[in-house]
Amino acid sequence: MDVDYADSDLCRSAATLNELIASIDDNLDDFNRAAAALALGDLHASMREKHRGAFGQLQRNFNLAIATFRTVLGEQGSDQFTDKATKFRRMLATLKSNEVSFELRISDEDPRPIPSPAHDLWLMLADALNDPQGDSSKSA
Numbered sequence: 001m002d003v004d005y006a007d008s009d010l011c012r013s014a015a016t017l018n019e020l021i022a023s024i025d026d027n028l029d030d031f032n033r034a035a036a037a038l039a040l041g042d043l044h045a046s047m048r049e050k051h052r053g054a055f056g057q058l059q060r061n062f063n064l065a066i067a068t069f070r071t072v073l074g075e076q077g078s079d080q081f082t083d084k085a086t087k088f089r090r091m092l093a094t095l096k097s098n099e100v101s102f103e104l105r106i107s108d109e110d111p112r113p114i115p116s117p118a119h120d121l122w123l124m125l126a127d128a129l130n131d132p133q134g135d136s137s138k139s140a
Contacts, residue, residue: 026049027049027055030048030049030051030059031047031055031058031059031062033045034046034047034048034062034066035062038066039085039089040085040089041081041082041083041084041085042082043066043069043070043073043078044066044070045066046062046063046066046067047059047062069081
């Protein structure tokens with residue numbers, strides 16, 4: 001917001017609003033960085049900044065959740081989590097790059113359930129996560 005107003009009260013309000021927006025942006029950037037690391041399978045990332053208020057509560061809860069995951073999974077489980085997250089990320093990238101299209105057909109003579117994109121994706125995810133060799137070349 002432009003802080004170069006003739007009215008000094010309006011200038012102070014604009015400056016305060018700009019500071020608030022910058023503060024929210026900084027808080028969200030820290031959370032987004034930590035959440036992105038978790039999505040990549042990194043159970044050692046945490047929110048690093050010292051946050052206050054609602055963002056402080058978010059920071060405590062997020063960091064506690066990460067610590068709980070590490071404790072419950074242990075070192076070997078954490079490594080497996082990272083491996084599974086990597087496989088899942090590759091599978092999603094493959095799906096996006098292949099521009100998978102789905103066609104629904106309804107027939108009174110065919111009693112089979114109609115496959116859905118969400119169901120097919122779920123099956124592919126299950127196969128990828130259960131495949132110990134990491135072979136994502138299987139078709140769903």
